[in-house]
Structures are given as structure tokens and as C-alpha cells.
Amino acid sequence: MELSAYQLTREDVRCAAWWIDEDDRRFRGHLAIAQALQAGSGWWAFVGRVLFVPPFRWVGGAVYPLIARWRHLLPGGTPACRT
Helix, strand or coil: CCHHHHCCCHHHHHHCCEEECCCCCEEECHHHHHHHHHCCCHHHHHHHHHCCCCCHHHHHHHHHHHHHHCHHHCCCCCHHHHC
């Protein structure tokens, strides 16, 4: 599906992760990651729920820009992640 179908631009997805749920609610950055984790099971789902609760939500919001900036250096990162 094209980005325009989700009303997103290349710049939007270049800068942050996105999660759009079945009700068309949009989550960006650390909240998108939290939603993705919640969609899983076990400990990952628990971690996703925790990331929505202050102060973890605030910490996630502060840390996410650093992770996004340096994502090409993280495990599984590729040169394509640099852009």
C-alpha cells in the first residue's frame, strides 16, 4: 500500500516509526514502538503496556530521538537505516 493511503510522506516515515491501528488512530515514534510491542505476546506485550505509563512514557519520548538518530548502529541496523 502506498504511503499516501495512510496520509504519510516519505519524510514522515524517514524520521520515525508509525503505527496506525484499525480505528485509524496514529502513533508516532516511541508510542508506535509501544503499540507494536503490545500487539505481540508475553513479556514484549507487557513492555509495550509499560511504555504507555508515566514516567516510562516520558523516558521513551526523551530516548526515542536518540535511538532513531543512531539506529544504523543498533543490532540489525544497515546502511539504509542511516537515511
